[in-house]
Amino acid sequence: MLLTRLARVSQEVAATSARSRKIALLAELFRDAEADDVPIVIPYLAGRLPQGRLGVGWKVLSRRVAPAAEPTLTVREVDARLSELGKVSGTGSQAERARLVGELMGAATENEQRFLLGLITGEVRQGALDAVAVEGLAEATGAPPAEVRRAVMLAGSLQTVAEALLADGPTALDRFRLTVGRPVLPMLAHSASSVAEAVEKLGACAVEEKLDGIRVQVHREGDTVRLYTRTLDDITDRLPELTSAALELRGERFILDGEVIAFDEDGRPRSFQEIAGRVGSRVDVTTAARAVPVSPVFFDALSVDDRDLLDLPFAERHAELARLVPEPMRVRRTTVSGPQDVRTAEEFLAETLKRGHEGVVVKSLDAPYSAGRRGASWLKVKPVHTLDLVVLAAEWGHGRRTGKLSNLHLGARTADGSFAMLGKTFKGLTDAMLTWQTERLQELAVDDSGYVVTVRPELVVEIAYDGLQKSTRYPAGVTLRFARVVRYREDKRPEDADTVETLLAAHREVKP
Numbered sequence: 001m002l003l004t005r006l007a008r009v010s011q012e013v014a015a016t017s018a019r020s021r022k023i024a025l026l027a028e029l030f031r032d033a034e035a036d037d038v039p040i041v042i043p044y045l046a047g048r049l050p051q052g053r054l055g056v057g058w059k060v061l062s063r064r065v066a067p068a069a070e071p072t073l074t075v076r077e078v079d080a081r082l083s084e085l086g087k088v089s090g091t092g093s094q095a096e097r098a099r100l101v102g103e104l105m106g107a108a109t110e111n112e113q114r115f116l117l118g119l120i121t122g123e124v125r126q127g128a129l130d131a132v133a134v135e136g137l138a139e140a141t142g143a144p145p146a147e148v149r150r151a152v153m154l155a156g157s158l159q160t161v162a163e164a165l166l167a168d169g170p171t172a173l174d175r176f177r178l179t180v181g182r183p184v185l186p187m188l189a190h191s192a193s194s195v196a197e198a199v200e201k202l203g204a205c206a207v208e209e210k211l212d213g214i215r216v217q218v219h220r221e222g223d224t225v226r227l228y229t230r231t232l233d234d235i236t237d238r239l240p241e242l243t244s245a246a247l248e249l250r251g252e253r254f255i256l257d258g259e260v261i262a263f264d265e266d267g268r269p270r271s272f273q274e275i276a277g278r279v280g281s282r283v284d285v286t287t288a289a290r291a292v293p294v295s296p297v298f299f300d301a302l303s304v305d306d307r308d309l310l311d312l313p314f315a316e317r318h319a320e321l322a323r324l325v326p327e328p329m330r331v332r333r334t335t336v337s338g339p340q341d342v343r344t345a346e347e348f349l350a351e352t353l354k355r356g357h358e359g360v361v362v363k364s365l366d367a368p369y370s371a372g373r374r375g376a377s378w379l380k381v382k383p384v385h386t387l388d389l390v391v392l393a394a395e396w397g398h399g400r401r402t403g404k405l406s407n408l409h410l411g412a413r414t415a416d417g418s419f420a421m422l423g424k425t426f427k428g429l430t431d432a433m434l435t436w437q438t439e440r441l442q443e444l445a446v447d448d449s450g451y452v453v454t455v456r457p458e459l460v461v462e463i464a465y466d467g468l469q470k471s472t473r474y475p476a477g478v479t480l481r482f483a484r485v486v487r488y489r490e491d492k493r494p495e496d497a498d499t500v501e502t503l504l505a506a507h508r509e510v511k512p
Contacts, residue, residue, distance in 0.1 A: 004073070007114075009045075013025055031140045060097055066106065068106065081104050117398055152185075161176065182219075202364045204365050214230075216228065218256045239294060245329065255303040256301055260297075262294045270292065296329060298321060314369075335365070345362070359381050364377035391457070392409040401434060404434045415501065420475045433488070444456045457494055465480040465484070467510075469481055476504075
């Protein structure tokens with residue numbers, strides 16, 4: 001498949017808000033794609049590179065290269081060139097990256113150059129998400145959408161299912177079944193503003209602690225245990241404690257869903273960053289385990305003794321979980337009968353927060369396990385942290401945000417009256433906010449000569465965030481987790497912005 005076709009479809013998908021039109025565009029694209037194109041086409045449509053980050057800076061990407069007159073690049077050729085680019089390292093790597101990028105851009109038409117630039121910088125956001133791609137794939141192959149969704153859930157990969165469907169047709173779906181040793185995408189939760197709202201929506205439900213750890217899926221078959229993250233990475237060798245815990249359970253063949261957490265000497269949960277660092281540690285696992293011992297906390301059972309439990313109500317799945325897993329290894333929970341019992345749920349949330357956890361997940365007792373989907377039958381409730389910060393700079397956007405100042409550099413006040421950068425965000429910005437901030441920040445610009453526009457620190461913005469994590473990249477030693485824009489506060493002056501000291505005091509568990 002030629003890259004120009006993919007770039008054009010991406011542009012058309014971005015230009016329409018109608019889901020039906022997006023599906024039709026993708027279905028047509030898939031009909032024309034070969035099975036070998038799929039592992040590239042699907043991530044590109046979602047704005048992802050299969051290679052991950054390539055280490056190419058804006059200085060290289062901003063160099064003007066004359067475009068090709070006619071389209072010749074195929075998606076597989078582009079993928080091969082980007083793979084070569086991602087392998088560059090060592091002395092002279094910057095010059096070599098510049099050469100490879102120049103060659104790629106020189107072989108691309110003007111429209112392809114725009115698409116590639118957005119793809120490499122992560123600014124392709126045209127709404128061709130996996131859920132829409134599943135519908136397009138079903139329409140292209142004549143397969144029932146529900147069966148395609150289930151196959152993707154069980155395979156843990158849209159690309160894998162798409163390759164099989166395009167090669168062999170709808171009968172290929174029969175090969176995707178829940179199997180011990182093959183991870184599936186986890187069920188995710190939507191958000192609710194309060195426990196009362198969640199209980200009102202769900203009726204009879206369970207209210208469980210929301211743990212700020214690492215999601216883990218545990219597969220056991222006899223004496224063999226495999227551990228997988230929410231992104232389906234195999235982390236078995238990094239967490240021997242979990243393997244030992246799984247081998248102590250009563251069953252010998254099961255798939256359980258849970259979380260990995262760690263506690264400090266006072267019995268309080270350690271920060272997410274410490275747990276993530278432990279789970280990510282691949283070298284000297286024994287030393288890492290002594291420094292940050294972790295524990296499993298299970299909250300769901302997907303398969304027991306070769307029985308697929310996914311379609312069972314949550315109440316029945318939890319009964320299977322309780323049969324296998326002792327209470328200390330199960331998540332704390334309470335059940336409520338409905339809105340008339342909301343006080344019980346609110347008291348449980350208050351107790352959970354006192355124990356140092358980040359909130360609760362409210363789960364319908366009747367719902368099946370919707371693997372790989374953000375189901376409305378699970379609703380997370382957690383306090384929202386907000387800060388008033390100052391905009392220090394902004395970056396020019398790409399793709400849909402071309403010509404708009406998008407990614408904001410956020411700063412908090414320091415003791416000496418200056419501002420310390422805490423991170424960046426482009427999330428939460430509506431089209432109207434993008435237009436307004438582009439004009440306003442250009443008025444405040446002190447250096448607009450490059451990709452980053454530095455501005456006078458005068459504009460205050462309210463930022464919501466989920467917590468802090470340590471970072472050597474920023475001067476305060478911390479950065480915001482999942483920061484997003486709530487609104488601009490033109491009623492506030494820069495001296496009204498929150499301070500680094502206040503922020504650190506509110507998150508004493510994170511020590512820079």
